[in-house]
Amino acid sequence: MYKVVLDVMGGDLAPSSTLQGAELALQSFPELHLYLVGKESVLKDWKRKERVSLCYAEEVVKMEETPKNALKKKNSSIFKGLELLKNGKAQAFVSAGNSGAIVAGAIFTLGRLEGVRRPAIATLIPTLKEPFVLIDAGANVDSKPFDLFQFGLMGSIFLEKVWKRKNPKIALLSIGEETGKGNTLVKKTHQLFTNSQLNYVGNIESKDIFWGDVDVVVCDGFIGNICLKLSEGLAEVILEMLKNEVKNSFIYLLGMRLAKGAIKNFRKKADWREYGGAPLLGVKGNVIIAHGRSDPKAIKNAIKVAINFIKFNLIEQLETAITKTLEVEEKK
Amino acid sequence: MYKVVLDVMGGDLAPSSTLQGAELALQSFPELHLYLVGKESVLKDWKRKERVSLCYAEEVVKMEETPKNALKKKNSSIFKGLELLKNGKAQAFVSAGNSGAIVAGAIFTLGRLEGVRRPAIATLIPTLKEPFVLIDAGANVDSKPFDLFQFGLMGSIFLEKVWKRKNPKIALLSIGEETGKGNTLVKKTHQLFTNSQLNYVGNIESKDIFWGDVDVVVCDGFIGNICLKLSEGLAEVILEMLKNEVKNSFIYLLGMRLAKGAIKNFRKKADWREYGGAPLLGVKGNVIIAHGRSDPKAIKNAIKVAINFIKFNLIEQLETAITKTLEVEEKK
Numbered sequence: 001m002y003k004v005v006l007d008v009m010g011g012d013l014a015p016s017s018t019l020q021g022a023e024l025a026l027q028s029f030p031e032l033h034l035y036l037v038g039k040e041s042v043l044k045d046w047k048r049k050e051r052v053s054l055c056y057a058e059e060v061v062k063m064e065e066t067p068k069n070a071l072k073k074k075n076s077s078i079f080k081g082l083e084l085l086k087n088g089k090a091q092a093f094v095s096a097g098n099s100g101a102i103v104a105g106a107i108f109t110l111g112r113l114e115g116v117r118r119p120a121i122a123t124l125i126p127t128l129k130e131p132f133v134l135i136d137a138g139a140n141v142d143s144k145p146f147d148l149f150q151f152g153l154m155g156s157i158f159l160e161k162v163w164k165r166k167n168p169k170i171a172l173l174s175i176g177e178e179t180g181k182g183n184t185l186v187k188k189t190h191q192l193f194t195n196s197q198l199n200y201v202g203n204i205e206s207k208d209i210f211w212g213d214v215d216v217v218v219c220d221g222f223i224g225n226i227c228l229k230l231s232e233g234l235a236e237v238i239l240e241m242l243k244n245e246v247k248n249s250f251i252y253l254l255g256m257r258l259a260k261g262a263i264k265n266f267r268k269k270a271d272w273r274e275y276g277g278a279p280l281l282g283v284k285g286n287v288i289i290a291h292g293r294s295d296p297k298a299i300k301n302a303i304k305v306a307i308n309f310i311k312f313n314l315i316e317q318l319e320t321a322i323t324k325t326l327e328v329e330e331k332k
Numbered sequence: 333m334y335k336v337v338l339d340v341m342g343g344d345l346a347p348s349s350t351l352q353g354a355e356l357a358l359q360s361f362p363e364l365h366l367y368l369v370g371k372e373s374v375l376k377d378w379k380r381k382e383r384v385s386l387c388y389a390e391e392v393v394k395m396e397e398t399p400k401n402a403l404k405k406k407n408s409s410i411f412k413g414l415e416l417l418k419n420g421k422a423q424a425f426v427s428a429g430n431s432g433a434i435v436a437g438a439i440f441t442l443g444r445l446e447g448v449r450r451p452a453i454a455t456l457i458p459t460l461k462e463p464f465v466l467i468d469a470g471a472n473v474d475s476k477p478f479d480l481f482q483f484g485l486m487g488s489i490f491l492e493k494v495w496k497r498k499n500p501k502i503a504l505l506s507i508g509e510e511t512g513k514g515n516t517l518v519k520k521t522h523q524l525f526t527n528s529q530l531n532y533v534g535n536i537e538s539k540d541i542f543w544g545d546v547d548v549v550v551c552d553g554f555i556g557n558i559c560l561k562l563s564e565g566l567a568e569v570i571l572e573m574l575k576n577e578v579k580n581s582f583i584y585l586l587g588m589r590l591a592k593g594a595i596k597n598f599r600k601k602a603d604w605r606e607y608g609g610a611p612l613l614g615v616k617g618n619v620i621i622a623h624g625r626s627d628p629k630a631i632k633n634a635i636k637v638a639i640n641f642i643k644f645n646l647i648e649q650l651e652t653a654i655t656k657t658l659e660v661e662e663k664k
Binding site: 064066138142173175178180182183184186207208209210211220225227229230231233234235236240241242249251254256257258260262265266 | 591
């Protein structure tokens, strides 16, 4: 049995989307046992359900709350859920809630893996070919070169073990492909990667990331979060602008109606919901952060990612790789 | 007469695109006098042309050259062109060449405006409504809070004086709208803006910038450059993905053929070429950096921006505003 905690209260559409997602996940994954964490009133219909345990948490961390504030709410679904992990009752935690609070809560409750200074969020992003991992997508705002180096290592292991990508290519997000392009942080990180054993292919420019030629794109979490949200926002605006153009003519409208299926297929391919959740890598536990706007399908897919983390023993794999890399680095 | 220098050698498509752009500009702007700077062999057909002066520069700065290297090439079209500005022969300089070299060359040759620590590139970006100014789009890689504050001030004056936008709204690019969201640089800059007289509306998330609700988006040049290139790259990839989808079905293909005009109109609206060049604000001279891939139309539009800078006396306006703001800040 895969024991996964679901924070029922987290997300813009919670609790209806999370509960429907739980339902979907239980149907899809017969080896899943779900720990639902949330208000008793919300969970009243879920008593005595097969493969479901309930854990009541009467406090709720709001989406816009600061991590500092959230850390005070020990009876929140985020905290109570993470404690189930800490106590060994469950093996993974999934939440579409306030990501800053989840990161802070996970570091506080579970602690960091040996040798990791800063855990990071790894988000899968669709491209023309296979998706790539953007890491850090927003767990940290001010990072150091060695942090970025570890992000690359962790992202690479995640992609290799969970998504079965062979020997992933790691690239560093910068403003030019050439060595020496970038800010101080990037230049120093570039040196660390170049001197390492990792499959590092150099800098990548942001305009090239969507063509699918690299597997792991490393950046500081402030920039990663800006890139992530910029991509989402721009894709929406482009479709909106196209829609506005089409309105001007019957022929255009007819054309777009005919091509509607193509746009739908594109949307499906470009849809983050397909990939479910983004793991927080570097803490002592499987923590999956789902998108704040997660619908039931996205919740189900985030739970799938959690199951894979358990199945492929990701924490252990990360621990081994980090220890090994640290040993090599220290010997230098 | 508006005396504008054009670097004929700069840009991926130079010199053919720059020379055709020069031709277009001379046709469009009867009060324009162009100083063409480049190799004698390239300019041989341009002798004794009306409203045209030639300046030979036999060295060329390559697109991928480092600014440090470029600074050594005193006989390059960039340097020779900037010197025409410095010596008062011309009033504005336009180049689609290596932007790092133009920034370094302009600071070295022309110097900074009194009180400006770091000049910045201001780029107009299309939105659902009116375009906004992204500043800094890549002149600097490591900036300080007061630099970002000045970027906001300069971007605002540029938009107000050259593009006649009334009382532009300045926003700071961050990972959340709320005060306190962001990295150390953003948090400190937010304080400076909040305490100032400027029309500052707070943080803006990257997903919201394309809706056209703010006029000036301030960020560090490393992030600005990444956002700029990400937007360009993503727009291309989205259209490419749609094209791939359409190939799968005759009906989709037919639909897209019918709606082609809509896509063309969209492309036109989203086209950076419409806005021509991005000024380098904060140096003692009108310096316009055109896109590296500029075609003749983009070159012509960059020259138009240069003419507007001269017409509206932008340097003087910037100087006055900066001095005034510095006085207020010092009194605090």
